[in-house]
Amino acid sequence: MTEVATSDQLLVVIxxxxxxxxxxxxxxxxxxxxxxxxTKVCLPEGPEEFARALQRKGSRRPVVIGDDRALVRTVSLLHRWRELAGCGLSVVPVGGAQSLARSLGVPAGAVAAARAVLDGAERRMDLLVDESDGVVLGALRIPPLTGVPEDAAEADRHGADLDSARPWIRTCQSLVRTLVTARPTRSLSQTSVPGHSRLRVEVDGITLVDLDQPLEALSVTPGDSGLAEVEARPLSVGAEATPLLATGRRITVSGPDFRYRADAVVSGPVRRRTWTVWEGAWGLTLPVAAAGDHSLG
Incomplete structure (x- = not known):
């Protein structure tokens, strides 16, 4: 736990x-x-300006005012630039999605969160990093908790705007939906039950779940001890199946195409992905009590 001085110069990216x-x-x-x-306040208008503002932080401590996606974007950029180790980060959650920030210990409310930035302490936490440099701060879940990926929902909204301008698109979309619906349904041995997956889950090279065991849910959570917590829930026909638990530094998931939710973002489909724990990779300013509570994460 590192104390944070209120006299620090802050780069506030909104x-x-x-x-x-x-x-x-x-x-x-x-x-x-x-x-x-x-403080130096930056008001970027989009992702590129957001990145440029953050890259010009110099010795200032970055403070992000935004939702979970803004927090993940900031950590992702700093990780890509390999600047996380020497850069403590602060966040004031504003916007719809704030569950990640809350789970990490950031207080609710603009005033309380801003005061924590000024008077809090830095807590170092582990990071899950995949082979394409994607990061996970709070939790990884398969299948995604949402029925429709957020980026897909955004695409639908964009598509609705196009529809209103070009009615012929609706005809094409309707034909595609008809063809997709008309495809024959494959058996369980050929594919996964909707909402379930047939995946191989390996933790530090040891198989936790194999392809012959349908999987209802998988979660991987980084902590602050160099190990990620893995919980796999096998599909159960009768009584609820006992979850399979493991801890490890390297988690590999493989099998038929699958999507996964990493924090606030749904990604995929992919057929194989490996996440590795980077111990103490990033620091977040939290209220002093929360920063010292190693049960968080």
Whole structure:
């Protein structure tokens, strides 16, 4: 646990989604931070400007005002630039998706979260990193908890705008849906039951679940001890199956095409993915009590 001085210079990056979603909370957080420290405020209009603002942080401590996606984006960028080790991060959650920040110990409310930035302490936490440099802060889940991936939902909304402009698109989409629906259903031995998966899960080279055992759910959670916690729930026809538990530094999932939810983002489909624990890879400023509580994560 590292103490954070209120005299630190802060780079406050305000995510554009947060500004549109709750401008009042953004203003309150900015006022509290500016009253307690020297701040440079950046108002990027999109992902590229967000990245440029963060890259010009210099010696300033970055503070992100935004939702879970903004937090994950920030950690991903700093990891890609290999700057996480020497850069403590702070966040003031504003926007719809805040469950990740809450699970990590960030307090609710713009004022409380901003005060934690000024008066809190840095807690180092583990990071799950896959072979394509994707990161997981809070939890990895297969299958995704949402019925429709968030990016797919966004595509649907965009498609609706196109439909209104070009009615012929609706005809093509309707034909495609008809053809997809008309495909014969394969047996369980050929594919997965909807909402279930046939996957091989290996933890440090040891098979926890194999392809012959349908899987209802899988979760992988990084902690702060160099090991990730793995929980696999086999599909049960009768009584609820006992979950299979393991801890390890390297988790590999393989099998038929699958999607996975890493924090706030749904990815895939992929046929194989390996996540490795990077111990103490990133630091987050939390209230002093929470920063010292190693049960979080």
């Amino acid at each position: 995510d554009p989604v947060a500004r549109r979603t709750d401008g009042e909370a953004v203003r309150i957080a900015k006022d509290v931070l500016s009253a307690g420290a020297t």
